[in-house]
Amino acid sequence: MNPGMVIAVHSYKGGTGKSLISTNLAAIFASQGKNVCLLDLDLRAPSLDATFAADGKYWMNDFLEGRCEPIDILKDFSKEKGTEGRLLVALANPSMQAIREIVTKNGKWEMRALHRLLSLRDILLKKLAMDYVILDTGPGLSYASINAIAAADVVLVVSTWDSSDVAGAQGMVGELYGLLEKRAMVLMNKIPAQLTINEEMRKKLANQFKKAFKLPVIDLLPCYCDVLGLERSTIIALEKPDHPFSKSLVEVVKQVEKAKDALKPRPDQRPS
Ligand SMILES: Nc1ncnc2c1ncn2[C@@H]1O[C@H](COP(=O)(O)OP(=O)(O)OP(=O)(O)O)[C@@H](O)[C@H]1O
Numbered sequence: 001m002n003p004g005m006v007i008a009v010h011s012y013k014g015g016t017g018k019s020l021i022s023t024n025l026a027a028i029f030a031s032q033g034k035n036v037c038l039l040d041l042d043l044r045a046p047s048l049d050a051t052f053a054a055d056g057k058y059w060m061n062d063f064l065e066g067r068c069e070p071i072d073i074l075k076d077f078s079k080e081k082g083t084e085g086r087l088l089v090a091l092a093n094p095s096m097q098a099i100r101e102i103v104t105k106n107g108k109w110e111m112r113a114l115h116r117l118l119s120l121r122d123i124l125l126k127k128l129a130m131d132y133v134i135l136d137t138g139p140g141l142s143y144a145s146i147n148a149i150a151a152a153d154v155v156l157v158v159s160t161w162d163s164s165d166v167a168g169a170q171g172m173v174g175e176l177y178g179l180l181e182k183r184a185m186v187l188m189n190k191i192p193a194q195l196t197i198n199e200e201m202r203k204k205l206a207n208q209f210k211k212a213f214k215l216p217v218i219d220l221l222p223c224y225c226d227v228l229g230l231e232r233s234t235i236i237a238l239e240k241p242d243h244p245f246s247k248s249l250v251e252v253v254k255q256v257e258k259a260k261d262a263l264k265p266r267p268d269q270r271p272s
Pocket residue numbers: 011013014015016017018019020021042045047137138139189190191221222223224225227228229230
């Protein structure tokens with residue numbers, strides 16, 4: 001049985017911190033010796049190329065289009081980033097031409113793209129023995145994000161405390177994740193720092209969001225001005241492991257690992 005897990009990092013609104021969190025979670029897993037693959041599935045507004053330098057001529061877009069093989073889009077950053085485990089990354093093409101091409105795609109193309117994404121998932125988990133595959137998605141209910149969620153075992157919903165973000169994310173949890181029968185957990189991000197200093201207030205807020213989403217809330221990450229000011233090329237968890245943001249994400253990683261354990265069939269469920 002393959003023990004790997006695919007996590008889609010999703011949100012209702014844009015700019016909640018999905019790419020930052022996906023990148024740092026991937027980096028932490030890899031620095032802990034896990035084999036990880038990070039895929040940029042935000043084809044309409046790619047951003048991982050600002051953190052991981054592209055060198056090949058093929059992108060995620062080309063793979064989904066059927067123009068190349070998985071091996072052509074996967075680059076190993078473990079040496080460059082100094083991680084113990086493998087850190088594979090597939091980037092989306094940030095050129096205007098590629099984005100223009102993507103926005104013209106119809107449902108039929110997206111169905112084919114889903115099949116290709118599912119085949120990539122299989123290769124990553126079964127042939128390349130990835131422990132974790134992290135899908136950085138675009139916000140809301142675009143076809144590409146729905147495909148990412150369909151391909152995932154677990155959805156990590158990143159929400160700010162903005163009421164329209166929470167309401168929209170609640171809707172997605174009820175409608176989309178329910179329909180696709182996906183397990184989900186919530187990570188609240190960019191919470192005003194003064195609301196997270198006091199432990200009691202923090203617990204109260206976490207409970208409030210737990211009730212709103214009817215899902216586990218794994219943490220409340222404050223908004224850090226210095227994180228906001230970082231260059232995208234900085235992977236904070238690797239370069240500043242003592243920063244409270246990095247430490248919080250190490251805790252998030254532990255929660256994700258627990259979720260992975262919970263996915264394993266119990267001995268009485270295993271085929272005999
Ligand atoms: N906890 C935080 N504190 C401070 N800044 C943060 C925090 N989380 C994310 N940011 C910053 O917010 C900005 C948006 O983050 P990011 O690009 O990861 O969001 P996103 O959800 O991927 O956006 P999009 O929906 O456009 O893809 C970035 O500048 C990032 O560094």
